[in-house]
Amino acid sequence: MDAALAGLDACALLEPHLRAYPKTRTVPEGEHTCVLERADWTPLQNAADGARFTLLVGHSWDTLRRFGMEPVVINEARAYQQQQNDEKMQECQVWIPLSFTRGIKVHYTLGQTGPGVCPVMHETLVGVVDVVRSSPHGALLFRPDENDSGLVGDCAHFPTADMNLPCEPYQPVDVPTEPDALLTTGDVRIQCAVANEAIRRRFGEHLKPIIWGEHCIYVEPTLQRQIIVNLIPDWAPGAYSDLADPDTGSKTVDIGGRPATTFFTGEGGSYEIYWSPHGDLAAFGAVHLELQVRPPRGFFTFPGPTVTDEQVSACVGAMSDIVADHFPPE
Structure with missing residues (x-):
């Protein structure tokens, strides 16, 4: 974890989602990871549902993995996503860079078929970007047209x-x-x-x-x-x-x-x-x-x-x- 990111609380980044969806709750997992769950279910019920939303602050990323992902814009900030939809599971990963090598990683899996989980996740990530932008870490977000790799x-x-x-x-x-x-x-x-x-x-x-x-x-x-x-x-x-x-x-x-x-x-x-x-x-x-x-x-x-x-x-x-x-x- 870079010192510049140490003050970012993973669960605090999901506060806008909790306000919009009061039947959800955040559960810390370690110092820099937060899991989003159904608040009216037990941990066992949440686990059995097959859905899992995880946010990690300070995730390390390199150029090779960045280029395996699709560049997207979330709330006027540069981000990358990768998705998989098959008969058994939908999966979406999004990485929001906050430096050349570290950022916020969000991983959402859903144990059922459907139209895709990335658009659903983007709704939550708009709030995540808002929290970062309004914090002392806001200057670390990259604009959509900004070089976020340091490569010339x-x-x-x-x-x-x-x-x-x-x-x-x-x-x-x-x-x-x-x-x-x-x-x-x-x-x-x-x-x-x-x-x-x-x-x-x-x-x-x-x-x-x-x-x-x-x-x-x-x-x-x-x-x-x-x-x-x-x-x-x-x-x-x-x-x-x-x-x-x-x-x-x-x-x-x-x-x-x-x-x-x-x-x-x-x-x-x-x-x-x-x-x-x-x-x-x-x-x-x-x-x-x-x-x-x-x-x-x-x-x-x-x-x-x-x-x-x-x-x-x-x-x-x-x-x-x-x-x-x-x-x-x-």
């Missing part, structure tokens, strides 16, 4: 930006004219520079480049598509075919008069191309393009989406454009 530029749309390797926004750079220099430059920005126009042309304006470690990665706010581009001097394209999903295997295709190895990974959720600038899949040197697709933010989805035929065509088209723009025939 388009890195704010990269789920693993704060893990292991630093993320940096792309900065324009001049592109070498010699193909061999492209592969050996060592400047990661070159990988974006050779692909920017091709990605824009084939996938639209929403995908923006960032630098993460040795990779150029194109990201978008919805997180439903992510594209990785690499220029690889010291590995052969054909060697990557071992990564292919065993059920679909790899294929060799012609792009710009030279071969490429293509395949799916992640049970069809990713499509990869490794193209040979030397016309030989066994020779060192490759241009790599990978498209990853994800479900909409905020929903438990299994299995996840798969790359469509149309998206495969766009990947091949983007690689064709990169080849035509920067790798003339030898």
